[in-house]
Amino acid sequence: MPSAVTLVEIGQDEILTGEAVALDVQPAGFFLRLAGAAIDMIVTMATAFVVLLALGLTGVLSAGAGLGTIVSILLAVVLLVVAPTTIETATRGRSLGKLIVGARIVRADGGAAGFRQALIRALVGVLEIWFTFGAVAALTGMFTPRAQRLGDLMAGTFSQRTRTGRLAAFEPQVPAPLVEWARIADVAPLPAPVARRLARFVRQAEQLQPHARRMLATQLAAEAAASVSPVPPADPELFVRAVAALRFQRELTAVQARDARAAALLPAPATRRG
Template identity: 30%
Template sequence: MATALDAPARLDGTHTVLTPEYVEFNFVLAGLMSRLLALLIDTFVSLLLTYVGFLVIMLVAAVFGLAIGNGSAVLGLGMAAQFVVWFVVDWGYMVVLESLWSGQTVGKRVMGLRVIQDTGVRVGVTASLLRNLVRPLDKMPLFYLVGGATALVSESQQRLGDILAGTIVVRERKLKIPTALERPDGDTSLLADADFRARVAKLTAEEEAVLFSASLRREELGMEARLNLFATLSRRLEEQLGFTKPAHLSDEKLVLLVTAALAARNAAKRKQVPSRRFLSR
């Protein structure tokens, strides 16, 4: 969705992305309080990691110092290594987790928040690096006063790092899949095709999210926007799956069948284990 038009809108705490087909996707912005609580959790986790790193370094330094008979020199190196550990954890914790967990850290996951690009796609390594490079400025002069003040006046509640990286922090939306979507009307023979299901299973999490969002909100769209959106999705699916749509299926029907296959697979996963780059091409 890198080609999605950038159209942020501050309406009741939402950020709106307008696709090239003039279809709107709305994201609920995370409030400052929920972001603060997530930050407190992440601060605790990073301090815990730093403390454990310090203990390990000092233990290794002490043992090594005794072994070579020059404990003071080794302990001095250990103190320097502690500073390196502090820097790596303080700065790298956010970048690594946001990159690996699609915009989430421990705190954000607990609070149900996620960092995404302001175009609606998942945050990348570069964007995460940028938003966290500016974090020291956001912390000034004390405990994120600059970042908090910037978020209060920003159109999409962005701190300085978010503005530089083009990112926003949003609330996760847990959508319940209606029975009608799990069992679409009409010809569903493709759902019984093992090869079709195997191809569908290769779709990424971002592509799944776009398909579910479009399928669940299709009744809200105007006719022209609906036809254009599902025509685009259908073409992308044919490219991604290496699959030619049967002539008797409409574009929307193909998308609904793929979404139904994804819903069935996810339901099977939940039983076994309790528990958006797509439009841009």
């Protein structure tokens, strides 16, 4: 049984809706994130060097020990907190390093990150990146599924790949033996955890070992049966595939109907008169 659970979790980094619709959001790997962070750190240190050099040439730093300390602290705050927060907020999770490696910061649900997430990441980054030379961020990223650093965990974000192929289209079909049943079947909304497990099973069933596949299909069929009427006397896997297909098709129909209603509310383009 433990092996079945491990195999089912292969796609844990995918973001799926409750109706088996896969969002095209793919996390950036650890080494990709490391390269982007290194670029950002080099840019930050180069900027600090140029600014300090300019201040030194103008005599600001030598004007007094107190003034030099204040300027240094303000420069650190601007470069380590204000600048990263402003850049990530304005670019919706991008920075120079992330732009080069093809990544951006998004919320855990795949949505665009905002000011709050950028500020939390920047504040925590002062500790885990700059004070520890990136050691804490690297250790955290190595042991989290989406290579999230501590700031990501606290802000509820992760790094998404932006230059990647689209996820394969997923449109489950009702198995042939259950086509007639599907025409009269009543499938109520499934609990979100059950719907996600059904979707993942249908997408990855071919990758499972036969014994684990049968056991998992039987378990999922028993959980889904509570939301289906009538329950057909069919093989558990066929039943699971049929339920997943019906929920997908009905959700797709609802989305298409919503889009059609929205389009009908748009004003018709004005016709030109000769």
